Amino acid sequence: MEPCEVCLGLSVGNELENDRWELVVRVDNTIEHSLEFESTQMSAAAESGCVTCSVILNGISLMSRNSSLFDTSQGYRGRLVVQRRSPLEVEILDKNQRGYARRATARGRMQIYALPENKSTPPAFWTSRHIPREPTIEYCSSIISDWITNCRANHGACTQVPSSETNTRVNELPKRLLDLKHSPSYKDSVKLVQTGCYTDQQPFRYATLSHCWGKSHVIQTTTNNMELRMQSIGWNDLPKTFQDAITLLRALDIRYLWIDSLCIIQDDPLDWAAESMRMAAIYSNSFVNIAATGSFDSRGGCFHPRILKHTVPTSEITSFPIKIPENSLTQTLYVRHSLERVHQSYSAYKSPEYDPPDSQIAPLLSRAWVFQERFLAPRTIHFHPSELIMECKTSLRCECSGLNNVTTQNIRRSLIFAEREQVAIQTAWLDIVEEYSILRLTRESDRLPALHGVATVFQDKLGCGYLSGIWQDDIARGVLWKVTDTRLRGGRRAERNRSVPSWSWASQILDAENSRLFFITKHDDTFQADERFRLIDTNIPLGPLESNLVSPPTKSISLHGAFVTATIHPYNLESRNLHDLLLIFEQDIDDTVLITTAEMNIDSSTGCTFAAGSTAYCLLVGHSRRMDLESRREFEYQNIIVLQQTSENRKVFERVGIIAIEKDLGIFDEASESEFVVI
Numbered sequence: 001m002e003p004c005e006v007c008l009g010l011s012v013g014n015e016l017e018n019d020r021w022e023l024v025v026r027v028d029n030t031i032e033h034s035l036e037f038e039s040t041q042m043s044a045a046a047e048s049g050c051v052t053c054s055v056i057l058n059g060i061s062l063m064s065r066n067s068s069l070f071d072t073s074q075g076y077r078g079r080l081v082v083q084r085r086s087p088l089e090v091e092i093l094d095k096n097q098r099g100y101a102r103r104a105t106a107r108g109r110m111q112i113y114a115l116p117e118n119k120s121t122p123p124a125f126w127t128s129r130h131i132p133r134e135p136t137i138e139y140c141s142s143i144i145s146d147w148i149t150n151c152r153a154n155h156g157a158c159t160q161v162p163s164s165e166t167n168t169r170v171n172e173l174p175k176r177l178l179d180l181k182h183s184p185s186y187k188d189s190v191k192l193v194q195t196g197c198y199t200d201q202q203p204f205r206y207a208t209l210s211h212c213w214g215k216s217h218v219i220q221t222t223t224n225n226m227e228l229r230m231q232s233i234g235w236n237d238l239p240k241t242f243q244d245a246i247t248l249l250r251a252l253d254i255r256y257l258w259i260d261s262l263c264i265i266q267d268d269p270l271d272w273a274a275e276s277m278r279m280a281a282i283y284s285n286s287f288v289n290i291a292a293t294g295s296f297d298s299r300g301g302c303f304h305p306r307i308l309k310h311t312v313p314t315s316e317i318t319s320f321p322i323k324i325p326e327n328s329l330t331q332t333l334y335v336r337h338s339l340e341r342v343h344q345s346y347s348a349y350k351s352p353e354y355d356p357p358d359s360q361i362a363p364l365l366s367r368a369w370v371f372q373e374r375f376l377a378p379r380t381i382h383f384h385p386s387e388l389i390m391e392c393k394t395s396l397r398c399e400c401s402g403l404n405n406v407t408t409q410n411i412r413r414s415l416i417f418a419e420r421e422q423v424a425i426q427t428a429w430l431d432i433v434e435e436y437s438i439l440r441l442t443r444e445s446d447r448l449p450a451l452h453g454v455a456t457v458f459q460d461k462l463g464c465g466y467l468s469g470i471w472q473d474d475i476a477r478g479v480l481w482k483v484t485d486t487r488l489r490g491g492r493r494a495e496r497n498r499s500v501p502s503w504s505w506a507s508q509i510l511d512a513e514n515s516r517l518f519f520i521t522k523h524d525d526t527f528q529a530d531e532r533f534r535l536i537d538t539n540i541p542l543g544p545l546e547s548n549l550v551s552p553p554t555k556s557i558s559l560h561g562a563f564v565t566a567t568i569h570p571y572n573l574e575s576r577n578l579h580d581l582l583l584i585f586e587q588d589i590d591d592t593v594l595i596t597t598a599e600m601n602i603d604s605s606t607g608c609t610f611a612a613g614s615t616a617y618c619l620l621v622g623h624s625r626r627m628d629l630e631s632r633r634e635f636e637y638q639n640i641i642v643l644q645q646t647s648e649n650r651k652v653f654e655r656v657g658i659i660a661i662e663k664d665l666g667i668f669d670e671a672s673e674s675e676f677v678v679i
Helices: 039-047 051-065 137-154 226-231 240-251 269-276 279-284 340-347 368-376 411-415 422-436 449-462 472-479
Strands: 022-025 031-038 077-083 088-093 106-113 176-179 191-194 206-210 256-258 288-291 320-322 333-337 379-383 388-392 396-398 481-483 517-519 534-538 557-570 581-589 592-600 615-627 634-645 652-662 672-678
Touching: 031 039, 039 051, 039 077, 051 088, 051 106, 051 320, 051 333, 137 240, 137 379, 137 388, 191 226, 206 240, 206 368, 240 256, 240 288, 269 279, 279 368, 279 449, 288 368, 340 388, 340 396, 368 422, 368 449, 422 449, 422 472, 422 517, 472 615, 581 615, 592 652, 615 652
Parallel strands: 206 256, 206 288, 288 379, 652 672
Antiparallel strands: 022 031, 031 077, 077 088, 088 106, 106 333, 176 191, 176 256, 320 333, 379 388, 388 396, 481 517, 534 557, 557 581, 557 615, 557 672, 581 592, 615 634, 634 652
16 A cells, blocks of 8 residues: 555655655754645545544644644644654744745644553554653652662663762761751751761762752851751751752652752851862762752742743643544544653753753753763753653653653763773863853853862873863863854953963853854864974962862963964954954065965953054964865864963963964964963
C-alpha cells in the first residue's frame, strides 16, 4: 500500500528516500526530519482514510480551541517533526504579509504521544508521560528516588564522586550543615550543626541547595545569631524554598542539607572566604543538589503549578485526549504543548551563537554562581516551571521522559576527565568559560570567584598555575579571546571589569545585547604558539587555588615575544564603520615604505586613549592555518594581541584587542623581541 502523499506515513527510517523531508541538526546535535504540509491537503487526506492525518488534524484542532497561540479557522501551513524514539511534534507556521518565508518560524509547537503502557502505539507517535499540573511531595520524591537509584546503579562516571556510593568522611564535609532530623521539642524546626564535632564512624550523606537570593531579604547566619541557629531554626522563619527542599529531603531520607546563607557566617569575611574556596569539595561530595530553578528568590518555593513560560501568553501544560478514527488499532493518543524549548536548555551545548538562559523562564539557570554548583554536584534535581529534570554527569532525565534518550552535549561532562590528554582538558576549560561568561552576576567582581570551585577541580588535573581564569600551560590560547560585540545602544562601549586584568577574558562585561565571548583557536588543530612567545613572570601566586586567599590588587603578567608597532587611526561613531580602529603598519623594503592596514574592534572601555597617531604594540602569540573556500588555498595567519601603554606608566601595558594577519604580508619578518608587563 502506497503511503499517504501528505504525511508520507511518517515512516521513521525512510525520511531520506523522499526529497520533501528536510534534515536538521539541532543545537543539541539531535537529528530531526521535518515535512511541511498545507491544512487543506491534510484535510483531504484524512477524508480519504489516512488515520495519521486524521489524528494530527484532531490534535491541532484541540490545541487551537484550548490555546490562544494560533487560530486554525483559516487555512494554515504546518510542519511535522520526526525524531528517533520521540513523540511526533507538529508546528503551526507563522505567516507574514508576503506569505510564508522559506524557513518560516513556528507560531505554536505541539506534541502527540501515547502513554508507555499503550501496547499498540504507532511508531510515528512514540510514547511519553503525563505531567501533573499540581505535583505532590509523594509524586516528586518517588520519581527522584527512582532516578537516583538508576544513576547510582548504572553510571560509573557519577559514582566516581566519593559520596555517590559511600558516605562522606568528616574531613571532606562542609564546616556546617543543617540537621533536618525531627525534634520532639521543636516540631518541624531544623538546626545548624558543626561537622567538626562528629567522628569518621558517623555516616554522613548531605544535599545542597541552589537558589536565587533575589532582591528580598534571605535568612542568614551571622556572628550574632549563630548560637541560636545551632539550637533551633523555627519552621516559620524559613522561606518557602528552604521549607520545600527540607520536606523533599526528609521524604528521601536525607538528613543533612547545606544552604549557603545559613551554613556560612555571612558577616565574617574570613569564614566566607574560607568556605567559598571549598565550593568544589562542598558540591562534589554532596549526594544530590536541589535546584529551585523556577524561583526568583527564596520565597518562590519548589512546588509550583506547571506552566510553559516561553509561550506568549504563558500556557498551562495540559494533555488532551485525541479522538481516534473508528476501526483503528491505536488506543488513546494525547496532544499538549511541546516541551522542546525546555529540553534544549539542558541538552544543548551553549556555543557562542546560542541564546543565553532566559532569566524570566528559569531564573536560576541565568545565574553565574549556580553554574559551578550544577557542574560540581554528582546530580542536580531541577524544579523547572514546566517539569522535574535531573542532570547528572552521564545523562539527563525528565518527568515527561523526552530527555531520557538524548545524548547530552552539556559540557558539565567535561569534568569527567578519565584518561584525557592535557590539551583536551584545557579545551574543556575554554568550553566552560564560553558558556559561563554570558551568565549574570549581581557584582561583576564575583566573575572569577563564582568559577573558583570548577577551577579547583581543573587544577588538580592540570597541575599548573591559574592566572585570573587562564591556565599557565595554555596561556597562548587563553589570551586569544574575542568578544563579538561590545557596543551598547547609542554606540557607547561596554565597561570593563576593573577588578580583573585586561588580558583575562573575565575583564569583559557582556552588557551588549548580542555579546558573546569565544576563544578563536579553541578547536583549531593547526594552531601553534610562536616559539618566541612565553610567560616570563607574574605577581599572581601560582600555588594551589585553595591557598591563594590573598592576591595583589593589580595583577600582572610579563610576556616575552616578537612584536611590531602600528599607528592607530580611530574611526568615529558617525562613520558607521563596523570596526573601531585602523592599525597602520609600515615596512621599509629596499628604500620603499610598504603600508599594510588591519581593522580591529577594541575589547571594551579601557583606560587607554586612542588618539590618531598614537602607537599600538602588536605581540605575536601564535600561528594557525585557514582554507580559503573559493581558491581552495591554505593561508597561514598570525594571531596577535594588541597592547597599548597605560597613561600612568609607559612601561606597563593593557590589552586592547586581538587581530589575525596573513603571514605572507611579512609584517613580522623583521620583528624585534621584547618583554611586556601587562596589567
